[in-house]
Amino acid sequence: MFCRQCEQTQDHIACRTVGICGKSPETSTMQDVLMHTVKSVSLWAVAAREAGASADEMKEANSWTLSSVFSTLTNVNFDESRIAEYIKEGMTIKRDLEQMVRAKGGVAPDGDVARLDLSKMDTDELEDFGYTVSIPELQKAMGNDDCFSLVEIASYGAKGACAYAAHCRQLGYVDEDVMTGIHHVFAKVASNEPDMEGLLANALRVGELNGKILEMLDTAHAATFGAPEPTQVKVTATKGKCILVSGHDLLDLETLLKQTEGKGVNVYTHGEMLPAHGYPGLKKYPHLVGNYGTAWQNQKFEFALFPGPVVVTTNCILEPRRKYKDRLYSINEVGVAGVKHIKDGDFSEVIEQAQSCKGFPRTIDPAEYLTVGFNHRAVLPLAGKVIDAVQNGHISRIFLIGGCDGSQFDRNYFTELAEELPDDTLILTLGCAKNRFIHSKKLLGQTLANGMPRILDMGQCNDSYSAIVVATELAKALDCTVNDLPLSLCLSHLEQKAAAVLLTLLQMGVKNIRLGPSLPAYITPNVLDVLVQNYNIMPTGDVQGDIKMMMEGK
Ligand code: FSO
Ligand code: SF4
The missing domain is CATH 3.40.50.2030 (Rossmann fold)
Known part of the structure; x- marks a missing residue:
């Protein structure tokens, strides 16, 4: 493996044996294959749009792009088998786009990345292929380290932009122009040409697209949950059964709040979910009682002490300790092998487990508060x-x-x-x-x-x-x-x-x-x-x- 996409990378050079984040070499290699698949799909997505594909026809490719890219972010998905599923789906999407391009009389993209076909490979073969498209191999093939640095800047930035766009999509907001831009960014990266000026422009294009996405996300959040307002959040325990929710996905939190209504279970936020308390549409639920713990990197200690199940909706998840693995749930793009994955927004198993866990034995008095919502x-x-x-x-x-x-x-x-x-x-x-x-x-x-x-x-x-x-x-x-x-x-x-x-x-x-x-x-x-x-x-x-x-x- 060779991964240097985040700041905590080994010795500030690269993770080469196992990720500092806990990512295994197998998952890392599989993610390299997935990103190569994203480039291939992007080339065909560009060609399909040039051939006249409508926003509706691009829906599946758009959605797959956002989810599969999001799954490769730091601390999102450690489950090699889930990454392999994204690759297989990507191959189907690519085949459908190819057929669409030909049916519309469009121009097929050229080159090895466009011709990529992994559909018949098993997991071992995919891994072997992964070594041929690792960061050092692609860098060598490009033959210009500065240009490749710009490729990495654009690629990692585009990963972040896709994650934000995936949050928008959760709330029903997808912008075809933004998706066109994202596919163009990955198509440019796919060319692996040492074009300094073009690659710098490509990196800045990511920034521009991401600005639009962040604006859309802000609109989507306020339209769905109301404009955030300064709100005091209790950060001490309330007596009773409880569920902890971490990550960024406010819609998952809302779904859980609806499903826990009247069930005698309190809901707490953790990490990046703290600001949820500022939204009128979420704080109206009286059983959203407060925030527990601090930032994501303290989860191995904090989740272990939480007396109920924990749901992680997006980054950041860490390989769990035995002490809480059976109380941990992932959802959406998040994944860890052996951790239960919530499907179709059905939290009933989590709620049942919360009811059988101890919960907090008493309410801390005096309570402590933080203010959010600015x-x-x-x-x-x-x-x-x-x-x-x-x-x-x-x-x-x-x-x-x-x-x-x-x-x-x-x-x-x-x-x-x-x-x-x-x-x-x-x-x-x-x-x-x-x-x-x-x-x-x-x-x-x-x-x-x-x-x-x-x-x-x-x-x-x-x-x-x-x-x-x-x-x-x-x-x-x-x-x-x-x-x-x-x-x-x-x-x-x-x-x-x-x-x-x-x-x-x-x-x-x-x-x-x-x-x-x-x-x-x-x-x-x-x-x-x-x-x-x-x-x-x-x-x-x-x-x-x-x-x-x-x-x-x-
Ligand atoms: Fe936090 Fe970082 Fe919000 Fe961000 S660790 S701040 S830029 O990742 O995603 O979770
Ligand atoms: Fe290392 Fe994980 Fe960061 Fe990659 S994402 S650089 S493997 S710590």
Whole structure:
């Protein structure tokens, strides 16, 4: 295996024996085959559209693309057999697209990737094939490491964009233009031509597409569950039977809340599901009682102590410990061999198990709370207050500290940064990175001189659009560009959704982003130079030094 798609990759080079995430060499190789299949399907999808295929005719190819790509993200699917199923389905989709292209008199794409036929291969043969399309093999075939770095940037960013688009699809939102763009991105990657300029444009195209997807996701969430509003979330236990839900999928949470109504079972959120409490359509359920635990990387400890079943709807899932494996459930693209998989939104087995588990023996008193729900719809009405505070010196600077979290020690940078920033700074946050500081005793409950909370939690990484709206609206109000705002961006990245968001920000022309705790292993020094020259992107450094520079607007 050779995988370097995420920040935690072995020695910041690549996972080559087993993934730091726990991914086996077999699953990793099978995912390489699946991504090759995605490229093949994409070539045919492009050809089918050029031949006049309608959005309706592309429905299956679109849906398969989103699900299969999502399954290859870090911490989503560790089940080799499920990846093999996606490959088989992909071959059927490709065959159907081929027939459609020929029936419509279109032009068939050329080359080995377009001709890919894995339909008769068994698992072992698929694995053998996987070694021929591994990252080092494709890099060698391209013969230009800088160009290949751009291929990887676009591919991993496109993975994140597909994951966000899969969330949209769950809510019934699919945009044919976006899907056309995604298939073009993978078709470009499929060519494996060392075309520096074209590949750079392809990477930025991913950022642009992802911006549209994030906007669509924001609309879909608000239309389905109401506009998020500032809400206090109980983070201590309530006596009773319980189910824990992790991941990002709000629709799964809603389905579970409906099915648990009147069953005497409380529902708790974990990790990226915390912001769900801000949505009127979800918080109206009284048995959505609170949030349990912290970020995804603590699940092996936190799930083990939870006295009921746990459902993981999207990333991040880890190979479970024996202690809770029989209480763990996956759904959608998530998978782990030997873990029960929920189909057709039927949570009855989970609910039955919750009723037979111990549940929490008592309600903790006094209870503790966190506040969530500072979506752009809740923050923009405060924009006037923020601008006044900036102009009269009550807010010295605004910081966006967001992105992923992970288990590495050097991610404490983000805790120290938040704790060490001057008290008159406003901190916007989103994604799992917030877990690095929202529980900090030093910061909990802090307010600014104008009475505003000092930390505004804008939501999941899926809500990154909120940060974009707030920044662009503040810039409009102050008649300047986002880069001229008294705003510093400090992003913690781990996996491919973060790569997609970063590409969106770069494509928007946002400069001076600090990225940590280390830079992606797939960016070569020459490509980094281009990013530094064009966007002044910087690695996170020493906390005090970084604060000094950021307070000076650097
Ligand atoms: Fe969290 Fe990361 Fe939301 Fe993101 S670990 S933040 S960018 O992955 O997906 O789960
Ligand atoms: Fe390693 Fe990350 Fe790939 Fe897992 S996803 S194998 S941790 S690089």
